[in-house]
Amino acid sequence: MDALVIDDSRAMRTILGGMLTDLGFRVVQATDGRDALARLAETPAARLALVDWNMPEMDGLAFIRAVRADRAYEGLKLVVVSTETEQAQMATALEAGADEYVMKPFTRAVIAEKLGLLGLAGPSA
Amino acid sequence: MKQGGGMSAADGAAFREVARELTGIALSPEKDYFVEGRLEAVARARGLSLGELAQAVRSAPRGALAQEVAEALLIAETSFFRDPGLFEVLRLQVLPELIAARRAERRLALWSAACATGQEPYSLALLLVEHFPELEGWDVDILATDLSQQALDYAASAVYTQHEVNRGLPARLLVRHFEREAMTWRPRSAVRRLVRFARVDLLRPLPPLPRMDLVLLRNMLIYHDVETKRGVLASVRGRMRSDGRLVLGSAETTLYLDAGFEPSPELGVYRVKDAPSEAPGGGAGGRPDAGAEALDRGPSAPREGVPAVDRGAPCI
Numbered sequence: 001m002d003a004l005v006i007d008d009s010r011a012m013r014t015i016l017g018g019m020l021t022d023l024g025f026r027v028v029q030a031t032d033g034r035d036a037l038a039r040l041a042e043t044p045a046a047r048l049a050l051v052d053w054n055m056p057e058m059d060g061l062a063f064i065r066a067v068r069a070d071r072a073y074e075g076l077k078l079v080v081v082s083t084e085t086e087q088a089q090m091a092t093a094l095e096a097g098a099d100e101y102v103m104k105p106f107t108r109a110v111i112a113e114k115l116g117l118l119g120l121a122g123p124s125a
Numbered sequence: 126m127k128q129g130g131g132m133s134a135a136d137g138a139a140f141r142e143v144a145r146e147l148t149g150i151a152l153s154p155e156k157d158y159f160v161e162g163r164l165e166a167v168a169r170a171r172g173l174s175l176g177e178l179a180q181a182v183r184s185a186p187r188g189a190l191a192q193e194v195a196e197a198l199l200i201a202e203t204s205f206f207r208d209p210g211l212f213e214v215l216r217l218q219v220l221p222e223l224i225a226a227r228r229a230e231r232r233l234a235l236w237s238a239a240c241a242t243g244q245e246p247y248s249l250a251l252l253l254v255e256h257f258p259e260l261e262g263w264d265v266d267i268l269a270t271d272l273s274q275q276a277l278d279y280a281a282s283a284v285y286t287q288h289e290v291n292r293g294l295p296a297r298l299l300v301r302h303f304e305r306e307a308m309t310w311r312p313r314s315a316v317r318r319l320v321r322f323a324r325v326d327l328l329r330p331l332p333p334l335p336r337m338d339l340v341l342l343r344n345m346l347i348y349h350d351v352e353t354k355r356g357v358l359a360s361v362r363g364r365m366r367s368d369g370r371l372v373l374g375s376a377e378t379t380l381y382l383d384a385g386f387e388p389s390p391e392l393g394v395y396r397v398k399d400a401p402s403e404a405p406g407g408g409a410g411g412r413p414d415a416g417a418e419a420l421d422r423g424p425s426a427p428r429e430g431v432p433a434v435d436r437g438a439p440c441i
Contacts, residue, residue: 085287085305086305087299087300087303087305090296090299090300091300094296094297094300098296100295100296101296101299102291103287103291105288106288106291107288109204109292110288110291110292113204113209113292113293116209116293117206117209117293117295
């Protein structure tokens with residue numbers, strides 16, 4: 001199962017990518033929303049994207065809106081992983097089409113449990 | 126011999142013995158890593174090493190410090206909506222059936238019998254508030270009990286860290302039903318008011334309780350021997366409605382333990398098929414009289430025979 005990890009921090013991409021790999025996902029990394037849209041076009045079977053909020057070029061919210069405007073990606077689950085912890089911002093992300101929201105910092109268990117909520121316990125689970 | 130860098134095998138044995146004596150929980154030596162992890166904070170708070178803490182509980186195995194040690198070993202790892210598949214079963218199958226069966230009397234009694242730090246009973250409350258608006262105007266009561274006073278105090282405060290609400294709690298529910306206070310999160314009053322807390326020792330004769338429609342008793346039986354499991358199941362069944370449902374942890378069962386339950390088609394859910402009448406002294410562990418002490422701590426405003434406690438407030 002393919003998954004995107006979208007974050008402008010290489011360290012964060014490595015951490016999240018490692019967690020998803022351990023859960024059995026094939027991981028594609030992207031550095032911002034615009035890069036992610038290009039990667040997504042090359043990975044149409046992706047079932048999951050973990051997306052940061054604050055990124056250059058195209059932020060996470062704009063990425064979510066772009067994905068949700070394209071019916072080709074209807075089955076893609078979008079999880080925001082962000083330092084933004086205001087309820088209003090969470091609500092904005094969910095209204096834009098995010099399926100879940102993880103506040104940084106997080107643990108492996110947090111990611112695994114959120115994927116469980118989305119029916120994506122991981123191919124190896 | 127020192128293990129894990131801090132606790133000797135003899136100290137581990139002393140802590141396990143205190144836990145067994147005061148709570149009935151049998152921890153194996155393989156769990157010493159868990160014991161050490163749990164007790165470091167207790168020792169540090171007293172300015173003691175783990176060895177000194179062990180010596181203190183050996184000297185006074187029934188003292189306040191020994192009780193604190195035993196309670197620290199009781200607090201289980203938990204999270205909101207732990208085992209989301211089970212909560213889907215409750216939402217789609219179990220609760221609709223119970224609500225249909227109680228439509229005439231318009232009351233529903235749920236019991237989170239080993240509630241630890243409260244995530245389970247609040248998850249039940251969230252489920253009801255979010256998905257069952259038809260319960261508006263019903264008498265809905267979620268009783269949340271545990272043996273650990275520390276856990277109950279935490280649960281009744283209803284103040285959760287960011288890490289705790291990150292775990293298992295759907296973001297939509299966090300946005301809709303929680304209030305953020307600095308770096309902590311608290312269920313709104315509409316959720317909190319459904320839950321009341323009390324200290325209950327399931328191994329002793331139970332205090333008066335309402336007849337329960339649904340009991341969640343997850344990941345408690347696994348720590349006990351067969352006879353204790355039988356006693357707890359019989360005791361809990363004695364407080365359930367004749368068509369009540371019992372939910373156990375995924376590694377637990379009533380099979381070969383209590384013929385008064387039968388498995389439901391839904392995994393982990395058991396139906397009462399033989400609800401005994403209220404049996405005096407029906408506790409599990411042969412330690413008389415102590416179970417009732419727990420509810421006595423709450424304000425005594427009886428509600429149909431139940432020592433009531435204020436909903437949503439630290440009440441014990």
